[in-house]
Amino acid sequence: xxxxxxxxxxxxxxxxxxxxxxxxxxxxxxxxxxxxxxxxxxxxxxxxxxxxxxxxxxxxxxxxxxxxxxxxxxxxxxxxxxxxxxxxxxxxxxxxxxxxxxxxxxxxxxxxxxxxxxxxxxxxxxxxxxxxxxxxxxxxxxxxxxxxxxxxxxxxxxxxxxxxxxxxxxxxxxxxxxxxxxxxxxxxxxxxxxxxxxxxxxxxxxxxxxxxxxxxxxxxxxxxxxxxxxxxxxxxxxxxxxxxxxxxxxxxxxxxxxxxxxxxxxxxxxxxxxxxxxxxxxxxxxxxxxxxxxxxxxxxxxxxxxxxxxxxxxxxxxxxxxxxxxxxxx
Ligand code: SAM
Ligand code: SF4
Numbered sequence: 001x002x003x004x005x006x007x008x009x010x011x012x013x014x015x016x017x018x019x020x021x022x023x024x025x026x027x028x029x030x031x032x033x034x035x036x037x038x039x040x041x042x043x044x045x046x047x048x049x050x051x052x053x054x055x056x057x058x059x060x061x062x063x064x065x066x067x068x069x070x071x072x073x074x075x076x077x078x079x080x081x082x083x084x085x086x087x088x089x090x091x092x093x094x095x096x097x098x099x100x101x102x103x104x105x106x107x108x109x110x111x112x113x114x115x116x117x118x119x120x121x122x123x124x125x126x127x128x129x130x131x132x133x134x135x136x137x138x139x140x141x142x143x144x145x146x147x148x149x150x151x152x153x154x155x156x157x158x159x160x161x162x163x164x165x166x167x168x169x170x171x172x173x174x175x176x177x178x179x180x181x182x183x184x185x186x187x188x189x190x191x192x193x194x195x196x197x198x199x200x201x202x203x204x205x206x207x208x209x210x211x212x213x214x215x216x217x218x219x220x221x222x223x224x225x226x227x228x229x230x231x232x233x234x235x236x237x238x239x240x241x242x243x244x245x246x247x248x249x250x251x252x253x254x255x256x257x258x259x260x261x262x263x264x265x266x267x268x269x270x271x272x273x274x275x276x277x278x279x280x281x282x283x284x285x286x287x288x289x290x291x292x293x294x295x296x297x298x299x300x301x302x303x304x305x306x307x308x309x310x311x312x313x314x315x316x317x318x319x320x321x322x323x324x325x326x327x328x329x330x
Pocket of ligand 1 (some may be wrong): 190
C-alpha cells in the first residue's frame, strides 16, 4: 500500500476527480443558475498545469482519475490531455463524466486516447422535458452520443440521472428500460444542495429508496455487493444481467466512511470533501514553483491530514455549500 496519500483517519486516497472546465453547453436546473458567470481565463488552469498536477498525483499514489467539469468535452485540447494522462505510468484508469452532447464526434477519439469508462448524464427521454431540465440540451444529440459511445469500445458506460419529483421521477422505469435496451448501467442520484440555483430543492427532493421501490415494482432486484470505487450502491436485475442499477444517495445514506477521493477544481483548488468548504489552493503553488514539485507535495500531504471525516447534507437541505457543482465536478 502506498502511504503517501493517506488522510488523518487512515483512509487511502487513490482517486482524483479533476474538473477541466467550469463551462458547459447546458445549464441543468440542479447544477447551474440560468445566468452564470464563468471564471476569467487566467484563473483557469492551463492544459499544461492540469497535466502537471495529474502527473504529480499519480506519482503520489493516485490510481484512478476522472475528468469532469463543467462539460469536459467542450474544453479545446481535451483529447490530447486524455492521451497524455492515460499514458502516465502507475495510473490504472482514466475515466470521464460527460453530458454526452459531444460524444457523437469524440467517443472514438477518446477510446483511442485511452479513456476506459464513460459516465453520461441523462435525466429524461422526453425531448421537451430534457430541454426543460438542461435548459439548452438537445435530446437527439445526446442519444446519438450515447449510442456512438456504446459502439466505440469503452470498457463500461453508465448513465447518471438526477431524480426530481415533478420533473422526471415518473420516467425512472422508462430510463431503466433504455439502459436495458442499450445494455449499459444506470445510476440514480439524489440531488445535492450545492450552489443557489434559483429554486427550492426541497420540493423536488426524491430519496433513493423511493426510486428503488418504483423499479422493484416492475423488476426483480438482486442486491449486489459490487463496488466501482465510487459511492453508488448497486442492484442487478434478475432478468437483465447486462444492466446494473446504482443508487447514489449523498443525503439519505452517508457514504463517507469509505471515501477514497479528493477533487480538483479547474482553478486549482484541491477540495478535500464535496460537502465541506475546506480547500487547498494549488494554482498559487503551481505558478510560484514552476520547476519544483516538492512544495506542492508537502502542501497536499498536509491538507490530506485535515480531510473531514464526513459531509453532512440533509435530505430537505437548501443551499449548504455556496460552490456550484460545475466548479467541483460531479
Ligand atoms: N457535464 C458533465 C455531466 O453533466 O455529466 C459532468 C459534470 S456534472 C457537474 C457531473 C454530475 O454531477 C452529473 O451527473 C450531474 O447530473 C451531477 N450533478 C450536478 N449537480 C448536481 C446536484 N446538485 N446534485 C446531484 N448531482 C448533481
Ligand atoms: Fe453542465 Fe453537467 Fe452541470 Fe448539466 S450537470 S449544467 S451538463 S456541468
